[in-house]
Amino acid sequence: MEQLPNMRLTTQRQIILEELSKVTSHPTANEVYDMVRRRLPRIGLGTVYRNLELMADVGVILKLEVGGTQKRFDATVEPHYHVRCSSCGKVDDIDIAVQEQINQVAEKASNYKILGHHIEFSGICSDCMGKNQETDIN
Amino acid sequence: MEQLPNMRLTTQRQIILEELSKVTSHPTANEVYDMVRRRLPRIGLGTVYRNLELMADVGVILKLEVGGTQKRFDATVEPHYHVRCSSCGKVDDIDIAVQEQINQVAEKASNYKILGHHIEFSGICSDCMGKNQETDIN
DNA sequence: TAGGTATTGATAAACGTTATTAAACAGCAT
DNA sequence: ATGCTGTTTAATAACGTTTATCAATACCTA
Incomplete structure (x- = not known):
């Protein structure tokens, strides 16, 4: 590898x-x-x-x-989070602080050796927001 | 749908x-x-x-x-987070509090209408921990 | 019981990804 | 330059997962 x-x-x-x-x-x-x-x-x-x-x-x-x-x-290899548009599938960065401490919380709550985490938000991007104003969303 | x-x-x-x-x-x-x-x-x-x-x-x-x-x-449909073993691929629940407030933080930091989020931890499960003690990990 | 719709099982097709292979290529020592 | 050796490439085949197709079947309603 x-x-x-x-x-x-x-x-x-x-x-x-x-x-x-x-x-x-x-x-x-x-x-x-x-x-x-x-x-x-x-x-x-x-x-x-x-x-x-x-x-x-x-x-x-x-x-x-x-x-x-x-x-x-x-x-970009620095840790950061992402949003995925539920409508068109596109993925963007979300510039919010990385919650490093939750790794320890998770490690206590499990019997895994926690190596890291990733947060993926789901939502509707502004493009799809405009297009599918009243349309079904998924 | x-x-x-x-x-x-x-x-x-x-x-x-x-x-x-x-x-x-x-x-x-x-x-x-x-x-x-x-x-x-x-x-x-x-x-x-x-x-x-x-x-x-x-x-x-x-x-x-x-x-x-x-x-x-x-x-289980109630929102909760997951850990995935990087070694064997198995997925378990992680029983920690769901951070509902970060949706709003994310919405402010983007131009998406945020619908939700999911956290996926990565780590090594206890089974693989035992087996691959000194082995390569991926 | 008859007619219409929903669902099934079987099969084929689509899709994303990985493996295989001969040929091309780069580096290095003559 | 020439040949040797190992790496990488392009092309193609194979693979695993998921979705679509469709005739046969099961269920519901009247």
Whole structure:
């Protein structure tokens, strides 16, 4: 899983990281693929998956396993929380203080060795708010 | 998505709900399928998926979209938090107070209409703690 | 009992992700 | 430069989970 030695900084890896860093959204592997493909039309989807996974393992990027079916990736590795729009599925950062102390609370309340936590809010983004004013929401 | 009228309480639905209610784990659809199949050997996997989805829509059960590849289901619908073992993937409840006030904090810090939140802790369960004492952890 | 709707089981299809593989490539020592 | 060695790639196949399709069946109402 972790191999720092002999890990090359290839053009593909560089551009994947660059493109991911450009956006504040939290793109899926497929979305990253689309972004990267504009600059490297011959890149394979497998390469994108492989390297996103690799970078997440090494800790250069963050792999989010949030609601919805796809994994999402984030160039910001500092701990922070997320909101997911229940309507369109988009994920944004939420800039509120990280509750580090609840890890200890959770550890006391369980017999797990707690390593960390993540908070995912669910809501309706302003875009969908406008569109689906009176429409069904889910 | 939501159809309360003309929704029949079939044997299949009854047993799916019964079996899910029996366990405190948070089984995947496949695990529910296995449990139910012991009592209804001819039930189809599709039926299990369809009805778990349906019950979650109606609100009888909870669909958890936690880390890992599969969705998990929970007969306890009252809001509560979860821990996921990073080693074996199992999900348990964490019995700590639900932080309802952070929804408002989050709403102020974003332009989402916040509907709710979920906290997922990650850690190592006692089982894996024993086994992989000095082993790699992921 | 007959007619209409809801539901089922079986199967196929869709979707996201991971594994496989031959070819291309980078670095290094001759 | 040339060849050696290991890494990475693109393409493709395989995989696991979930959803859709559909004919057959079960249930409800009259």
